[in-house]
Amino acid sequence: MPLAKRIIPCLDVDRGRVVKGTCFVNLRDAGDPVEVAARYDQENADEIAFLDITASSDNRETIIHIVEDVAEQVFIPLTVGGGIRTLEDISRLLHAGADKISINTTAVNNPNFIREASQHFGNQCIVVAIDAKQVKSGSDGQKQWEIYTHGGRTSTGIDAIDWAKKMEQFGAGELLITSMDRDGTKTGFDLDLMKTITSQTGIPAIASGGVGKLQHLVEGIVAGGADAVLAASIFHYGEYTVAKAKQFLAKNGIEIRL
């Protein structure tokens, strides 16, 4: 299998700065997005994700400028998410230099938006972001997860596995799956969540939420079935470089671009 698994550093952007919190709160500053992105590119990141965590209209303009600036010097795929509401939002970001757009809340409010967006721009650039939280096990003892919107603030009552399958049918080109239980905890991905989704869908899946050490990246790919792993804090604060993470994966027998 020559296709490499991907490592995607994620930049959570608030008012023009990279920040990172724990369980979606307690934000810490982690630098200038353009500088941080350029560093990840140097370290051989396979892709870079930007998440506009405030998603206000002011911040929309800010993130477009950030994408433009990054795209001038970084020649790897860029994924942008947060507050995407219209086809016009997608179009502007693609023109600024983004390659993929990740959509969460708007997809839940109007699933047909994903159909329209993928027909209009091609499914290769439409990523559906799923923020999932485990709920009590069903009567059969099987684990269940519910999806949340608005950056994890609003519960929906929608089952995460059903939702992932539905989004594939509606034309999503990729799924970005974040475990809210694990996000910022450094205890590893929710592997059951990942495995349950990746075994029932046929589009690429990115694992997110919970990476604290390099072994977690290996687990996300091997046990979780992820095609790509996303992490923020382990890279932002210099605990590990992306290059080091890639070497670790390669040593563990995972196909990787070195």
Place this chain on the structure above:
Amino acid sequence: MQSNSVVVVDLGTGNLRSVTKAINTVSPNSEVHVSAEPSVIANADRVILPGQGAIGTWLKQLGAGTQLREAVMNALDEKPVLGICLGLQALYRYSSENGGQNGFARICGTVKHFSEAETDYQSELYQKQKIPHMGWNRVIQTKKHPLWKGITDGERFYFVHSYYADSRDPSQIAGQTEYGITFTSAATQDNLFAVQFHPEKSQRAGLTLLQNFINWDGA
């Protein structure tokens, strides 16, 4: 003295800004235009034909019997052209996407969806591949070519596509990639060179290929 004006043909799809910025980076002295103006295409030394999304929409932008289409056809006849993604697929005779679309028939073969592959996919032994084919995959150079200069055989490039080129004439295959099946990831004929991957998103290797294109006289 190599003169260096490049036009990135704007058919309304894809990330044209990245292609332009990548050319600016490898060749600061090149004059780069992003345009769908027939005269701009006619006057350029080199033409890049990029495209992402649905090929039906892309071909529709080109129109039938328009001056734009004629300018692009003339470029295919006479100057160095680099096709990227849909710009590779459109060089084939036919693509099964969007209910079936006729291409420019410069490269022998057809374009099919990964799920239409006749061989490995049908075998129960073969693990089902995810579609789209997305990420960094190896390109095996099946032919020596100026555009491969300085690029290691088997180097990884960034791909994102659900349809693939099935070449009929091996002499036109410049590179191959494996994803369940082996498909044509780079094709060439005379002054044409086309790639399924995105050099503008393939970091150093991609920039090297774009630099080689700027230096290529099309022979």
